[in-house]
Amino acid sequence: MVVKKELLKFQGHNHFRQRLVLATLSGKSIRIQNIRTDDQEHTGLTEISYTGTSLTYHPGVISGGAINHDCPKTRAIGYFLEPLVALAPFCKTPLSLTLNGITNDNIDVSVDSIRTVLLPQLQRFGVSDGIELKINKRGAVPNGGGQVTFTCPIVKQLKPVQFTDSGLIKRIRGIAYCTRMSPQMANRVVESARGILTRYIPDVYIYTDVYKGNESGASPGYALSLVAESTTDALISTECAYQPRKKAKLQEFDQSKMFQESVNPVAEEEGLSSMLANDYNFPTPEDLGVRTARQLLTEIKKGGTVDTISQWLNLLFITLGPEDVGKIRVGALSPFTIQYLRDLKTFFGTTFKLNPDKETRTVVLTSVGVGFTNINKKVT
Secondary structure: OOOOOOOEEEEOOOOHHHHHHHHHHHOOOEEEEOOOOOOOOOOOOOOOOOOOOOEEEOOOOOOOEEEEEEOOOOOOHHHHHHHHHHHHHHOOOOEEEEEEEOOEOOOOOOHHHHHHHHHHHHHHOOOOOOOEEEEEEOOEOOOEOEEEEEEEOOOOOOOOOEEOOOOOEEEEEEEEEEEOOOHHHHHHHHHHHHHHHOOOOOOEEEEEEEEOHHHHOOOOEEEEEEEEEEOOOOEEEEEEEOOOOOHHHHHHHHHHHHHHHHHOHHHHHHHHHHHOOOOOOOOOHHHHHHHHHHHHHHHHHHOEOEOHHHHHHHHHHHHHOOOOEEEEEEOOOOHHHHHHHHHHHHHHOOOOEEEEEOOOOEEEEEEEOOOOOOOOOOOO
């Protein structure tokens, strides 16, 4: 007699991808309800149905193999590739994945950060031979046209990791790309970013990556991705891409400006700066370079052996590792990471011990792996 286990139930659309990944790896079925029920414009899961406000997922086996997928223009390739980086080592056959769409925006992690930050960290856990992310074409918003190829080997079991020594920053590398624009745009981004970073460290080198013809995608654009490497091989990254301001945002900007000019000039300056804090319509390429460089310095100041975008992957692989102690040091737990720790406990029963370090203002997270192996995985 087969006994069906109760579904794990969640509410809302937040943390949707991470719960699907954790359900797949743990073999536990889930039900997610009330997905964007209050959003009249984008109710439910539009990718599945027009009114799908609930989802039941029964995980199966991760087969792997050769896959080609066209990503919608509403999200960048990083939205789809990021969770697949976590799943790929546990496929039944090596994965060869081709994704088409937008390669760089300011919503999802870029393919550059995945290639230069996430993939090297997989090697620390024993996923090394044959792992590669190749950028065939660049695709800027809004029309995309980019293409990447991701290949990953399979592993039987991960290695235990104890990585708590942040070290000192020894060099900074970066990539400034532009498509369907003058190469000078990328050069100007590089010079402005280097002008900030060389005040702190001399070893700064930023490559320019200029695409033309069929490799340049369907829209003009440019972006900068920076990575700081420490003496202990810790990687700290940040990125920023130019985005044309949407018409709705531009109208909101103009209306707010008109209103605040007639009420309070001081409120105008404070209100508009708050409204456009996440506005990536930079007046000049130099502005993009300066902002990205300052963001990197802010991320370095947080400390830790992994940056903000890498916290979840390290926590997951420590959880899936052998039944041994795993440790990492982070600068500050992001709200996403805090919820991720809760979900890891829900799916795997894993609890992390948090040890704050007042001297460095960092936190050491410690846990014992569940001994996950990539053979004969049962589905419950």
